[in-house]
Every structure is written in structure tokens, then in C-alpha cells.
Amino acid sequence: MFKEKILVIEDDVQIQNFMVYTLENEGFEVKGTLNGKDGISCMIKENADLILLDLGLPDMDGMQVLHKIREWSDVPIIVVSARDLDKEKANALDDGADDYLTKPFSATELMARIRVALRHYYRMKPSETGKEDTTVYVNGSLKLDNGAHLAYKDGQKIHLTPLEYKLLLLFMKNPGKLLTYHTILKKIWGDGYGQDTQVLRSTMASTRRKIEKNPAKPEYIETEIGVGYRMKEYESKDFD
Numbered sequence: 476m477f478k479e480k481i482l483v484i485e486d487d488v489q490i491q492n493f494m495v496y497t498l499e500n501e502g503f504e505v506k507g508t509l510n511g512k513d514g515i516s517c518m519i520k521e522n523a524d525l526i527l528l529d530l531g532l533p534d535m536d537g538m539q540v541l542h543k544i545r546e547w548s549d550v551p552i553i554v555v556s557a558r559d560l561d562k563e564k565a566n567a568l569d570d571g572a573d574d575y576l577t578k579p580f581s582a583t584e585l586m587a588r589i590r591v592a593l594r595h596y597y598r599m600k601p602s603e604t605g606k607e608d609t610t611v612y613v614n615g616s617l618k619l620d621n622g623a624h625l626a627y628k629d630g631q632k633i634h635l636t637p638l639e640y641k642l643l644l645l646f647m648k649n650p651g652k653l654l655t656y657h658t659i660l661k662k663i664w665g666d667g668y669g670q671d672t673q674v675l676r677s678t679m680a681s682t683r684r685k686i687e688k689n690p691a692k693p694e695y696i697e698t699e700i701g702v703g704y705r706m707k708e709y710e711s712k713d714f715d
Contacts, residue, residue: 478504479593482523484514484540485555486533490578494527494555497582498589511535515543523550525593530556530567538570545571551592555580561701568655568702575653591651591708598648612647615709617686617695619647628686638663639682646696650708653699679704 481498485491486509498505506521508514511532518526526544530537541552551573556563564575573592576585609622618627619640626633626640635643641663645654656672664674683690696706 478502479524480504480506480521481589482514482518482521482526483507484511484526484532484537485529486510486531487529490529490555493582494585497585501586509533511537511540514540518544518548522548525550525589525596526552527555527589528552528572530554530558530563538567541567541571549596551596553588553592564702565655565657568653569657573652587651595649595652612644614647614650614706615695617643617647619644633685635682635685638678639685642678642682643686646704646706650706653703653705655703657703659703 481503483491483494483498483505485494485507488509491507491509495505495507506517506523508517511534514526514528514532517523528537528540532540537554537556541554544550544552552571553574553576554564554567554572555576555578556567557578558564559577564577567575573595574588576588612619612621616629619625620627621644624640626635626643642659645659645662656675660671660675663678679696680690683693683696686695687693694707696704699705
């Protein structure tokens with residue numbers, strides 16, 4: 476029976492034991508290391524399916540480990556750290572991390588983040604063929620038919636501007652994943668907009684007015700203050 480393999484790079488023995496115990500109980504194969512150098516070596520030998528990476532390692536900063544692994548691997552990397560500054564979260568995500576989990580955390584939250592990261596990784600793999608994306612994306616009562624370039628809410632067609640459509644499509648492709656302001660600006664507007672978040676906030680506000688029951692209390696695209704936005708993932712609803 477195939478077991479997905481997770482590499483835990485964490486120097487706190489108690490926290491590592493907690494994660495290993497939780498993951499093994501969920502049916503994963505788990506490898507653990509206590510420093511960055513051993514973590515990189517283990518990844519080369521074991522080729523894990525997902526990495527849990529602490530930033531405060533004894534021999535090298537976790538960001539260095541992230542950069543090294545990203546030179547040759549695109550497997551999901553979830554940063555697990557006590558550092559909770561918005562800038563550090565944004566930097567880790569912009570530099571290749573798939574998510575950021577702040578200590579302390581529960582086993583339930585850990586497993587939820589892992590499932591989202593793995594699901595997103597496997598979902599994105601087919602797009603590497605270079606073919607036109609004609610996927611129909613569904614999340615709760617929202618549906619985007621990317622082949623027809625149409626958007627629906629509760630089965631009713633909604634009108635989105637080209638920018639609003641691109642923005643919503645980006646989130647529909649990444650449910651549950653935290654996207655930083657920088658990442659969104661680069662993917663939707665290009666490199667020239669840099670850190671100009673005003674244009675993003677304006678487009679997000681107009682998009683929310685069309686997809687949310689109460690834009691002031693969004694149910695779909697939530698704000699991660701100081702970092703970016705995350706689309707909540709819901710079970711899909713069927714509409715004729």
C-alpha cells in the first residue's frame with residue numbers, strides 16, 4: 476500500500492515527536508531530522524512528498540533550507556515556526572513555501588494544512604502539459620467555467636470584469652492556500668506593480684461585492700492581515 480512520505484525538519488524534539496506521532500497515526504510515512512543540513516540530505520535520499528520546515532534551526536536558517544530545496548524540488552513545503560511577524564510569513568511564502576503554520580498549533584490544524592497543500596500540488600500537476608485550461612472550478616456555491624470564461628453563484632451567472640475574473644480564478648485554483656499580496660500582484664498585474672496593494676484591494680472589494688453575501692464579513696476570500704488572502708474551501712453544491 477502506497478504511503479505518502481513527509482519529512483519533518485524540526486530541532487525541538489518534543490514538537491517533532493508530536494508531529495511524527497500525529498502523521499503516523501494518519502497513515503503517513505515520516506522521516507525526521509533535527510537540523511537543516513541533515514534535512515536537505517534526507518530530502519535528496521528520500522524524495523519526500525511534503526516537507527514541514529522549522530525556521531529556527533541550530534546549524535542554518537530555515538529560509539536557507541527552503542532556498543536550497545527549491546533549487547531542484549517543487550514538493551509542498553509548509554513552514555512551521557514560532558516567528559509570527561507578517562513580514563517573515565510573507566517572505567517565506569514569496570520565496571517558495573506553500574503555507575505558514577505558527578506555533579503552537581493543534582493536530583487538527585496541522586492535518587488540514589497538509590491536506591490542502593497535497594491536494595493543491597496534485598491538482599496543479601496536470602497543468603504542466605501546456606494545454607489550454609478549460610477546467611470547471613467549483614467551490615461551494617461558486618463555479619467558474621474557464622473554458623467558456625463564465626462565472627456563476629448559486630447557479631446564476633454573474634458578471635465579472637476581466638480583472639475580477641482573473642483574480643477569482645486564481646483563488647478558485649488555490650482553495651485553502653494563503654496567497655501573499657506580492658504573489659497576487661505578480662500573477663494578475665505583472666512585475667511592474669511591485670508592492671502597490673491599492674489596486675489589489677480595490678479589485679478585491681469589487682469582486683467580494685459580487686460573490687459574498689456580506690462583503691464586510693467574507694465567507695469565501697478571507698484577509699490574512701499584513702500578509703495576503705486565503706480562499707476558504709467548501710463542499711461543492713450542485714446547481715442545474
